[in-house]
Amino acid sequence: MAERGIKGEIALLCYRVGKQEFAVPLSEVARILPLLPVANIPHTPEFLEGVVEYDGILIPVIDLRKRFGLGEGGAAEEARIVVVRINGEKVGMVVDEAKDMVQIKSSEVKKPPTIFPGLDAPYLTGVVKRGERYLVLLDLRRVLTTEERLELFGLEGLLSGEEPLRKKRRRKGEKGGRAKK
Numbered sequence: 676m677a678e679r680g681i682k683g684e685i686a687l688l689c690y691r692v693g694k695q696e697f698a699v700p701l702s703e704v705a706r707i708l709p710l711l712p713v714a715n716i717p718h719t720p721e722f723l724e725g726v727v728e729y730d731g732i733l734i735p736v737i738d739l740r741k742r743f744g745l746g747e748g749g750a751a752e753e754a755r756i757v758v759v760r761i762n763g764e765k766v767g768m769v770v771d772e773a774k775d776m777v778q779i780k781s782s783e784v785k786k787p788p789t790i791f792p793g794l795d796a797p798y799l800t801g802v803v804k805r806g807e808r809y810l811v812l813l814d815l816r817r818v819l820t821t822e823e824r825l826e827l828f829g830l831e832g833l834l835s836g837e838e839p840l841r842k843k844r845r846r847k848g849e850k851g852g853r854a855k856k
Contacts (some may be wrong), residue, residue: 687777687803689810690757690770693745697770698777698803698810705730705758705765707773727767729758736767742818761815777810779803784812 687698688707706729713725713736722741726733736756740746753772758765784801800812 684778684780687779687810687812688757689774689777690755691772691774692739692743692770695745696774696808696810697739698812699757699759699815701776703759703761703815705760708756708758708767710754710756710769724769727756729765729767732765734758734765734767736769737819738769740769740771759815761819766819777805779805787811 686701688701688704689696689698691697708727708729711727713727714733715725716723719725722737722739724736724738727736728734751771755770755773756767757770757773758767760766783803783805785803787799787802798813798817800814803810803812
């Protein structure tokens with residue numbers, strides 16, 4: 676079954692976040708970096724760790740554990756920043772471990788369940804079983820909402836002193852804004 680655009684054979688980068696293994700098409704991966712110091716930016720979404728310089732530009736770095744509600748991760752020696760392309764923009768994703776690369780056929784991709792623990796089904800392209808491993812294929816275009824992409828890629832204005840495009844992140848106990856899932 677070819678799910679959400681997976682056709683023919685495709686190479687995947689496999690990585691671990693928490694106990695779950697995820698995968699993204701290798702064609703969407705720009706680089707795997709060691710876990711670098713990140714410059715924190717105030718008034719940004721909780722899952723945004725900050726920015727790092729990569730290839731002469733500042734790129735936002737998101738923590739997938741926080742994004743998926745999987746709790747805080749430690750700065751383990753295996754942790755990496757996977758730089759991916761989302762709609763033409765580079766984004767760093769903090770993962771617990773970059774595991775390996777695999778080649779799959781579209782027939783191996785199974786439709787994701789509508790309710791997946793810790794994730795919304797729209798993020799998912801499908802699930803692949805390789806031996807005893809289950810690889811959850813992420814749709815990078817859907818990991819961030821349109822509003823979140825505008826917030827993240829509007830960071831240049833924040834860094835230059837302009838008014839940010841986003842609303843301030845609410846502190847625990849404050850009313851208003853979106854409810855957390």
